[in-house]
Amino acid sequence: MPADEIVGVPIYARALEHSRWGRHMSEPWGSSQSDAKEARTYREILEDPFLDGQEKTRTMAESTVAHAVTLLLQRGDRDTAALVLDVEAIKVEYDDQNEEWEIWLEVAPEHYPRFTREWTETFSDVCKEISRRMGYYEFYLAVRETLPEVGPSWRDQLQDQLTSTRRPTNQARRARAEPPRFSQDYLAFTNQGEQTVYRALRQIQEQDLPSDETIGIYPLAGGRVPGKTWEPDFLVTYRGRAGVLEVDGPHHNARRALDTTREHLLRDAGIAFVDRIMAEAVENSAELNAVLRRFLRRLRETA
Structure with a gap:
């Protein structure tokens, strides 16, 4: 994984030893809203005996990030914690070459430069602590840009966005190839x-x-x-x-x-x-x- 392509550092953790797993509440694998109301914490979610392997890994990753943010807030480090608000998605992927699970924090291109190596190392150190104490898998944490939504008509849509005077113009909406x-x-x-x-x-x-x-x-x-x-x-x-x-x-x-x-x-x-x-x-x-x-x-x- 080339260092000039991502900003990331490894997170070390033990394999989780519990025999029961919780149902994950959010995308991409998700469960029903009634499950979300019943399971109030990640610990409770991970105690669900019906949680499958994908849901388990995804829940561990989200739990690591969520616990790290909360711990930073409790320590008074609001600046490091607040930057996570710019994370649009948390993706979990398996790297076959390095044989490890990866947590990807996906952010909009305009926010990506703010996720410096220093920030990533600070945040990852807290995630490392959380992983060890919670008994989670070994993850690699990194930040990358969110890919735009693009369809076959991207040329026409791009031309329309560049020339049309009647299109959605909210100041903060980043341009997309699709309407x-x-x-x-x-x-x-x-x-x-x-x-x-x-x-x-x-x-x-x-x-x-x-x-x-x-x-x-x-x-x-x-x-x-x-x-x-x-x-x-x-x-x-x-x-x-x-x-x-x-x-x-x-x-x-x-x-x-x-x-x-x-x-x-x-x-x-x-x-x-x-x-x-x-x-x-x-x-x-x-x-x-x-x-x-x-x-x-x-x-x-x-x-």
Whole structure:
């Protein structure tokens, strides 16, 4: 594995000796949402006797990263921990040549330069400690760029993105060869849940509030806080205040510690109120409307 292609260092660990394994909650192998609610920690997930080999290895890898982030936060090293928020995916692969499992932290190309060798070594040292204490497999930890989504019509799509004046223009959306799957009003969204929340906010904006005292809706508006670039799901302005709304997916529990750090940094940077919308609320229009109105009320009342 050439050193000039990746930034990485090995993680050493013992083979896990437990006889029972837990069901993994998230992609790519995943399980049902009901399993995710029952298993609150990785230790509990790994105690599931029905977990197969792939799920076991994937869960160990995610557990290593999640425990390392949480431990860093507890030690007060918020800068090292916070950078993991830029990780878009954790991939686990087996290297036949070196006969070892690898953990790949995949990040957007614009964020990749920030994952320096020094950061990787610091983070990997903590992962090494976690692996030894938890009794996990031996992993190799590395960082790489997320590949773009590209289809056979990439030339036409590239030409359209370079020349068209009517395309999704959210400041933080990186260019792709394929058009965004979810878009409305020339704004791009990551998933259907975000688009559903946008439609509900737009209804409040256009139908429920007076035009001279309504809200501004800014999906995926990238911004900078000290030491960190973030792309909140929604930046909402109302009555001279700015608030942030994050839309949780069904497998969000592993990021709770990082979410707390992000909220603190956003508030320190002038965001008046930060709130989250659970996946269950997005699927229920009445509940979603109630959640959004509560958010706006609290944003309005925030000193």
